Amino acid sequence: MSTTGASMSDTAARPLDLPAVVKECGLTALVMFALAVGMVAFYTEDVPGGLEIATRFGAVVAVTLLGFFGRLAIVLLREGRPFPVLVVALPFTVLMLVALLSLNFFDAETAETLKNYLPVGDVVVNWIVVIMAGVFTLRAFWALRHTGASAKTVVDREKAMDNFAARVQRASRFIGPLLLGIAVVFPLLAFFPDSPFVPKVDRRLLDIAILVVTYVMLGWGLNIVVGLAGLLDLGYVAFYAVGAYSYALLATHYDLGFWVCLPFAGLMAATAGIILGFPVLRLRGDYLAIVTLGFGEMIRVILLNWYEFTNGPDGISGIPRPTFFGLPFSRSASDGGETFHGFFGLTYSPIDRIIFMYYVILALALITNLFTLRIRKLPIGRAWEALREDEIACRSLGMNPRNTKLTAFSIGAMFGGFAGSFFATRQGFISPESFTFVESAVILAVVVLGGFGSQIGVVLAAIILIGLPEFFRELQQYRMLAFGAAMVLIMIWRPSGLLAHREPTIRLWRERDGGPPEKTQAAEESA
């Protein structure tokens, strides 16, 4: 099938190869049908006396038809015939929109019967269909308005995206502090009296913020391994787990505080990184990914089965909370000591502790970021990037590839360990269930979406992938679907990630007074 790479210029006059089009669309429909039969057609239903298998063949037909016509729209747009697409997609979009929106105006019973007339049983999926139809409509409209203008090639688009990312990166000199300012100030809004002008900051929002920042930190930590050193690590959660268990065990057995244990937890995770990395870092690419995936699972299985040590599936509870220089955030100190609110003469409020937690993870994340930015400009950081580019060339320059990779792996692991011990202290309870492969996948998704090596991209991706789903809790069951869709789109659209762009770590010519003036890279490339 020649479905890709057809250029859009001067295709308008070409006659449509009808059999080929039908074949292409039919094939898509067939794939959709096969998937739908497996995944949509049957489901179990609660009936009195047990479960019963129910069917929804209507949905299968709808999915198959949607596949066919969706592909047809893509083909027609590709062949430079937007008009029929517009004619079909516009009324379809409008009709569906009206139908979906009007659902809210009927009482529950009518709405329920009305839903039966929608192409797919579920309202959210219908919304997805509408959005796609809307996208087709807009693209067809755009194509009609701009006839003759040749479409951008893939290379052009990549260059434009890279320019954009470069601009963002340069602007991050301002965006960074701005974001930081917002991040620092926003929890304080919780103390603001209720007013219509200030967004309401409550416990739920703070919890989400803590979660997002935790993933930002994990993303930055993993970015050292994946983005800089180019080692695809699918078992990053193992180090997160080691950090969490190190803190939990040290704290519950030896009565040590969070701040004392934090360096130990990092050290333990880094050691785990070295132990795991030593035998496997000679592998490359996919092989390394598979082995790290295995190691990630091994750690989880060990935690699950080493009952005497880790308390197995029951997990560890009663993990102490961090203190503010020894001042606990509780209503009253257990051993008659001073509490945080008592010391500062405040009235006790449970949100104090949440805000404190937020600042702890923010500080940890910032340390990770500063460390990464700094080490990128040091010989070891450059060596990591060089290893990612060409290991053989590195060896020929006298670099020890194994040790260099090990440092990247263990330093990345160390930050994972820090984040892990924060996780333990925040939750107060940990069990192996928190450290499944999905967790690794989510962290990796944050890095991939944000852009390998892009610090600000990771923040953006964490907000999109972690923050938004938390806000739209009702859509929780579609979270993995959205994840998958986001990954597929990014792979098609920009495999290096949304904001991936690499600035040299050192320059011979300063950017502004631009060295040899007319010979900048951009100028010569566009020439």
Next chain:
Amino acid sequence: MSALRSERVDPNAPLLGVEHLTMRFGGLVAIDDVSFDAEDKKITAIIGPNGAGKTTVFNCLTGFYKPTVGRLTLNHPRKGPYLLERMEGYQIPQKAAVARTFQNIRLFSQMSVLENLIVAQHNKLMEASAFTFAGLFGLPRYRHAEAEAVELARYWLNRVGLEDRADWDAGNLPYGDQRRLEIARSMCTEPVLLCLDEPAAGLNPRESADLNRLLTFIRDEHNIGLLLIEHDMSVVMEISDHIVVLDYGRKISDGNPDEVRNDPAVIRAYLGEEEDEELPPEVAEDLASDKSDKR
């Protein structure tokens, strides 16, 4: 940067001694009992038809392969002899100061030209940054070392005419510039022996004349030995001091350019063996013209 010859351990030993080098890949004998020397301040060329085993010699020298048999001695002018066949791959450039380039260019293409040259000084800089700790806190010792590294890079950029493009991504350079950058990068490791694998491949005549000048400059001004694999005879005959000819993994000739040029064994290797006569005449003719084209 000049060699302190007086401190040399054995002043009469050649810079590089290759003795009875044999490399087998399973049943295939890629190099068969090859011995030759390479001198300080001389350009030693290794030539031979495709598949003769030239790159394999380099791979043995620079630790990418472990030779099946043989001894490879590098007499470092200041640090004494090293037995290369016993060293780890990455230690050969680090300790014995042997640098190399690759037949198919291997640059860090997403990194800038300058960064490529800074990475080449990795070991020096790692030490100066006290394995990252001094660097992390920006101690002056590291800052000086980095400034020095940039100066060395600037020197070589200037030499290969890439100073203007120091901040480009290496992958965006034209082909000829990439070849020269790779040479500059290996020179930034401050080697005593530089091994170049077909540096003139794909260059136009003007670029290849430039290359001749660069290589003779390195030999004369930096007092190091060069080992050169090359198919382009205009380069080889003009600048080599000594030529080693390989064919099917065996050394068939060894001497100065004039001797090698007139050696019947070399002519036979390049124009076709006597055995060709056993083939049908048309085929033999084809083969002969085919091979001579490659010169």
